[in-house]
Amino acid sequence: MATTATVEVAAEPKYWHLRTVLVQTIESEFTAGQSLPNERDLAARFGVARATLRQALEQLELEGRLSRRRGAGTVVAGPRVDIALGTQGEGWPGIELGDRQLVDGTTAAVPGRLAAQLGVRPRAMVHRIRRRQLSMRQAVGIECLYVPRAIVPRVPELLGDNRRAALVLRHLRHHPLQGLTRSVEVGVAEPEEARLLERPPGTPVLVVTTSYTAQGRTAALAVATYRADTCRLAFGDVLGDHGDATEGRRGGPGAPPVPAMAMGTRSAS
Amino acid sequence: MATTATVEVAAEPKYWHLRTVLVQTIESEFTAGQSLPNERDLAARFGVARATLRQALEQLELEGRLSRRRGAGTVVAGPRVDIALGTQGEGWPGIELGDRQLVDGTTAAVPGRLAAQLGVRPRAMVHRIRRRQLSMRQAVGIECLYVPRAIVPRVPELLGDNRRAALVLRHLRHHPLQGLTRSVEVGVAEPEEARLLERPPGTPVLVVTTSYTAQGRTAALAVATYRADTCRLAFGDVLGDHGDATEGRRGGPGAPPVPAMAMGTRSAS
DNA sequence: GAGTGGTCTAGACCACGGA
DNA sequence: CCGTGGTCTAGACCACTCG
Numbered sequence: 001m002a003t004t005a006t007v008e009v010a011a012e013p014k015y016w017h018l019r020t021v022l023v024q025t026i027e028s029e030f031t032a033g034q035s036l037p038n039e040r041d042l043a044a045r046f047g048v049a050r051a052t053l054r055q056a057l058e059q060l061e062l063e064g065r066l067s068r069r070r071g072a073g074t075v076v077a078g079p080r081v082d083i084a085l086g087t088q089g090e091g092w093p094g095i096e097l098g099d100r101q102l103v104d105g106t107t108a109a110v111p112g113r114l115a116a117q118l119g120v121r122p123r124a125m126v127h128r129i130r131r132r133q134l135s136m137r138q139a140v141g142i143e144c145l146y147v148p149r150a151i152v153p154r155v156p157e158l159l160g161d162n163r164r165a166a167l168v169l170r171h172l173r174h175h176p177l178q179g180l181t182r183s184v185e186v187g188v189a190e191p192e193e194a195r196l197l198e199r200p201p202g203t204p205v206l207v208v209t210t211s212y213t214a215q216g217r218t219a220a221l222a223v224a225t226y227r228a229d230t231c232r233l234a235f236g237d238v239l240g241d242h243g244d245a246t247e248g249r250r251g252g253p254g255a256p257p258v259p260a261m262a263m264g265t266r267s268a269s
Numbered sequence: 270m271a272t273t274a275t276v277e278v279a280a281e282p283k284y285w286h287l288r289t290v291l292v293q294t295i296e297s298e299f300t301a302g303q304s305l306p307n308e309r310d311l312a313a314r315f316g317v318a319r320a321t322l323r324q325a326l327e328q329l330e331l332e333g334r335l336s337r338r339r340g341a342g343t344v345v346a347g348p349r350v351d352i353a354l355g356t357q358g359e360g361w362p363g364i365e366l367g368d369r370q371l372v373d374g375t376t377a378a379v380p381g382r383l384a385a386q387l388g389v390r391p392r393a394m395v396h397r398i399r400r401r402q403l404s405m406r407q408a409v410g411i412e413c414l415y416v417p418r419a420i421v422p423r424v425p426e427l428l429g430d431n432r433r434a435a436l437v438l439r440h441l442r443h444h445p446l447q448g449l450t451r452s453v454e455v456g457v458a459e460p461e462e463a464r465l466l467e468r469p470p471g472t473p474v475l476v477v478t479t480s481y482t483a484q485g486r487t488a489a490l491a492v493a494t495y496r497a498d499t500c501r502l503a504f505g506d507v508l509g510d511h512g513d514a515t516e517g518r519r520g521g522p523g524a525p526p527v528p529a530m531a532m533g534t535r536s537a538s
Numbered sequence: 539g540a541g542t543g544g545t546c547t548a549g550a551c552c553a554c555g556g557a
Numbered sequence: 558c559c560g561t562g563g564t565c566t567a568g569a570c571c572a573c574t575c576g
Contacts, residue, residue, distance in 0.1 A: 011572090012460065012470070013469070013470065013471075013544080013545065013546095014545075014546070015471070015545080015546090016460070016470045016471055019471070038560075038561060038562080039561080039562065040561090048546080048547090049546060049547045049548065049549095050547090050548085050549095051320075051545095051546070051547070051548090052545080052546060052547080054562090054563090055545085055546090057562095059457050059471045062455060062456075062457060062473060063455075063456055063457055064454070064455075068561095068562065068563095069554090069555080069561085069562075070553065070554050070555075070561070070562045070563060071553075071554035071555030071556075071560080071561055071562070072554085072555055072556080072560095072561065072562080073555095073560085073561060073562075074561090074562080080454060082452075179505070180505060181503075181504070181505045182503075182504040182505055183351075183501050183502060183503050183504065184453055184475070184501070184502040184504070185333070185349060185475075185497075185500070185501040185502065186331060186332075186333075186455065186473065186475065186497040186498070187331075187332055188328050188331060188332055191281065191285070200282070200563070200564095201281070201282065201285045202282075202284070202285055202288070202328045204331060204455065204473065206453070206454075206455065228454075228455040229455070231454070232452050232453070232454040233452060233453040233454065234451075234452050235450070235451040235452065235453070235504070236448070236449060236450045236451055280553090282563080282564065282565095283564075283565070284564080284565090307541075307542060307543080308542080308543065309542090317565080317566090318565060318566045318567065318568095319566095319567085319568095320564095320565070320566070320567090321564080321565060321566080323543090323544090324564085324565095326543095337542095337543065337544095338542085338543075338573090338574080339542070339543045339544060339572065339573050339574075340541080340542055340543070340572075340573035340574030340575075341542070341543080341573085341574055341575075342541090342542060342543075342574095343542090343543080469544070469545095
């Protein structure tokens with residue numbers, strides 16, 4: 001018995017092979033918004049443990065191909081949501097554009113880790129304005145703006161979230177913006193963020209940190225976290241719709257056009 | 270027995286709590302480059318199954334706090350590597366800057382999915398130049414440049430990778446660049462990329478897609494993938510070193526300064 | 539070869555969504 | 558309420574690194 005031949009290239013983990021098969025199946029037999037069979041059935045169908053199947057689904061979710069919700073099911077996702085970050089510094093000063101929703105506005109001691117980036121003393125007071133980025137009435141990102149009280153001091157202590165936020169933004173607009181510095185990295189959602197994003201804690205997110213400079217010092221620091229599975233950050237001009245279908249936005253109800261089989265690679269029983 | 274009291278807020282998954290404890294431990298008792306105890310010991314120490322511990326470690330790795338290597342162990346990671354993407358369009362045309370290494374240069378049919386973005390026919394020929402981004406002699410990213418043969422036609426078929434790549438880049442430099450469009454999203458590493466990055470397939474990566482426009486049409490398309498755990502994308506001016514320690518770069522050998530305890534929250538036996 | 543992280547299994551229970 | 562995905566367990570074996 002020669003050890004040669006008979007053995008294939010293999011060395012490919014089962015979960016990865018499974019992912020590949022699922023990608024093909026999804027692309028050929030499913031359309032955005034359609035539900036997949038449940039995990040137990042899928043695992044059985046492919047002859048793997050549920051944990052292994054879940055590892056494959058996890059990858060597909062991180063790629064933005066699937067969307068899973070506890071209690072509900074697993075559905076095929078539409079194209080990613082473009083988050084326009086423009087080469088220039090809009091995006092903040094200006095709370096207009098719909099699809100954004102104020103969460104709260106507070107004034108408290110700087111979160112420590114951010115003191116250095118904001119250029120303030122360790123426990124200096126800063127205003128914090130949080131808002132939620134929506135897409136198809138689904139939260140996809142949390143944007144958090146920090147402004148040192150030294151920059152915008154005149155904000156009455158007792159004041160509702162909305163008024164407070166509006167006031168800070170108004171004041172901020174009078175500062176001539178010199179420029180900004182921005183970084184993007186991956187992180188995980190803290191429980192609070194996770195809750196706002198309706199995801200379990202530890203969900204992968206894209207963290208965009210923007211530092212706004214005015215009059216030689218840091219006037220504001222924005223820390224925005226976007227769901228890594230559903231968002232794509234767009235700089236400069238947004239990429240045109242590359243790809244085939246002009247159809248198929250984020251899968252909501254009312255988008256099960258070309259069903260097909262019920263998903264199958266093995267025969268049941 | 271009233272159901273009130275005695276029960277805590279809980280509702281926090283065990284893996285998340287574990288993550289929190291590990292973060293504190295790492296930050297207070299470890300320094301970059303130091304090794305953690307192995308997974309079996311850690312799991313036992315915290316009284317959880319190895320799978321649960323691994324879920325916590327996974328998160329820490331995604332956050333860039335840990336670095337794990339099969340066969341070797343788990344070590345505390347240093348700060349993330351900044352990948353400068355500058356607001357403007359350098360980065361490509363120009364293979365100088367060290368820390369980058371040519372992988373190969375080929376000419377073949379366009380990968381299908383990219384045809385539209387490149388503005389070429391489905392099976393048109395394109396040049397592909399791949400290079401590796403290094404940091405501390407560790408591959409952290411794969412940058413792949415596609416150039417339609419229609420843009421740079423005169424490249425002899427049989428020619429080594431290096432010469433071919435150099436030729437394409439030289440020609441490209443003669444095209445007056447009009448601008449670019451860029452997007453960032455999360456993806457997973459295909460087996461090939463994973464191999465070049467010395468990671469298992471499916472590793473989370475930051476995918477940067479840049480489209481270069483010249484004379485009204487797409488002159489080149491760059492698709493770069495960076496290890497999500499070790500990289501941070503920097504736009505505009507790089508963020509200055511915010512934080513405390515000016516010390517502690519990526520943990521290589523020769524960086525075990527202030528050891529401490531041997532890690533412990535529970536007593537053994 | 540010893541020790542490490544990576545993969546996979548089979549089962550259990552929990553928390554949430556929606557009918 | 559039932560069905561879904563989310564969490565957790567205990568164990569096994571494999572593939573790699575390094576001394």
